[in-house]
Amino acid sequence: MKKKYTFIDLFCGIGAFRIGxxxxxxxxxxxxxxxxxxxxxxxKNFGDKPFGDITKIKTSEIPNFDILTAGFPCQPFSISGHHKGFEDTRGTLFFDICRIxxxxxxxxxxxxxxKHFINHNKKKxxxxVISALEDLGYFVSYKILNASNFGLPQNRERVFIIGSRNTFFNFELIKFRKSNNLDYFLEKNGxxxxxxxxxxxxxxxxxxxxxxSGLIFKGYRNKNGFKKGIRKNTKHLNRVHRQPNRIYSSSGYxxxxxxxxxxxxxxxxxEKLKKVRKLTIDECYKIMGFPKNFKKHEKSGEQYKQIGNSVAINVVKEISKQILDQKLLDDKIIRKYDALENLKIQRHARV
Ligand SMILES: C[S@@+](CC[C@H](N)C(=O)[O-])C[C@H]1O[C@@H](n2cnc3c(N)ncnc32)[C@H](O)[C@@H]1O
Known part of the structure; x- marks a missing residue:
């Protein structure tokens, strides 16, 4: 039987990384x-309860593993300018990732x-993040990936940063699969x-x-937006520009x-019913790639929050396949130390 590679699921939410x-x-x-x-x-879904606050967990309490996954909250670093590598990240959750x-x-x-993580704090x-991972001995590459290129009808762009001790993860080898339109995923009855x-x-x-992006802007809800400071005859624009009021067609994403x-x-x-309707919660989970038998939280508000915070499963699944195909876990591959050293020199010259 093939060896099962192990991973830990940090900031796991409801476990999309795990499923992928x-x-x-x-x-x-x-x-x-x-x-x-x-x-x-x-x-409810995996049978084990995630451990709590990561800042309070000693690394000695975590078993050894091959891969670390983390959809971590974005926080600003107070950068000293001294390029202290991962020490620069102290006081943030990324520091906890680094210490592990x-x-x-x-x-x-x-x-x-x-997506905006890339430009956060003028790219600093x-x-x-890249410097810290390099200092810890990783080749780092990153790319913005859109769920709609992985068979899901959602314009969801997220940055994936991948560090490997062997060699660079090559994003160019990722296999894209353009999604069908939303129509295809909608519940027929309901x-x-x-x-x-x-x-x-x-x-x-x-x-x-x-x-x-694949979106087809079809119209907007006639809800009253801001009441004050609206110029005459522009009330409708106020509605149109409020994102939650926008209505998109099911023949797009x-x-x-x-x-x-x-x-x-x-x-x-x-488009089939020729009516405006709310996307059902099951449809929300479906367009994130969750399986039909996934057990949602009992409270509706939590169901929406949890799915919005999650990661598109199809994207994670393809990344996990590429990690195997690109042999990043293979012990036999000789690390390109020189390449990493060169990279560090370039980076210090650049920053
Ligand atoms: C963007 S969400 C990640 C969701 C996850 N990728 C998923 O598929 O559902 C970030 C998660 O980090 C968790 N989190 C934030 N601070 C934390 C901490 N100090 N310790 C553990 N978890 C934390 C939040 O509760 C939240 O669920």
Missing amino acids: FEKNNYKCIWSSDFNKNCQTTYE IKDKKPKVVVLENV TLKT KHNFLKKNEYTILNDKFIKRQE HPTLPSQESAGRFFIYD
Whole structure:
């Protein structure tokens, strides 16, 4: 039987990384998330309860593993300018990731964050993360990946930062699979929550076109937005520009399911029914790649928050496959020390 590579699931939420990696036969041996509601959902699905606050956990309490995964919260670093490597990250959750990496020396590290992480604090945050990982002995590469290129009808862009002790993870080898449109994923039957005709406005056909992102902006909800400071005859613009009021067509992709949403205000124009309706919670989980038998939290507000905070499973699954295909876990590969040293020299010259 083939060896099962092990991983730990940090900031695990409801376990999307775990599902993606397990699909390629990796074994999760430890997880952590201090959010009680996430712990409940995670335990319901995987049978083990994640450990709590990572800042309070000693590395000696964590078993040895091959891969570390983390969709970690983005926090600013107070950068001294002295390039102290991972010491520059003290006081942040990334520091805790680094301290685990330093002690455990996993073969591969997979980090995920929101797209704007790349430009956060004038790119200093990203540079600090890369420097810290390089100082810990990793080749680092990163790329923004969109869930819609992995068979999911959602325009969800996230940055993936991958460190490997062997050689660079090559993002160019990733296999893309353009998604079908949202229509294809919608529940055919079901008790839908429709908007009344007077509750929305559909744009004139001549204004409707598919954007490069795959979104088709179809109209907006007739909700009152801000009451003050609106210029005469521009009230509708105020509605249009408020993202939660926008209605997208089911013949395109869905916008990113956001993390701060707890009421599920995702309204779509269902082209088959010719009506505006709310995306159901099952549809939300489906367009993140969750399996049908995934057990959601019992509270509706938590279900929405948890899915918005999660990571698209199909993307993680492809990354975990590439890690195997690119032989990043293979002990026989000789590390390119010179390449890493060269890289550090270049980086210090650059920063
Ligand atoms: C962006 S979410 C990651 C979600 C996860 N990737 C998923 O698929 O559901 C970040 C998670 O970090 C957790 N978190 C934040 N600070 C933490 C800490 N100090 N210790 C453990 N978990 C923490 C939050 O509770 C949250 O669930």
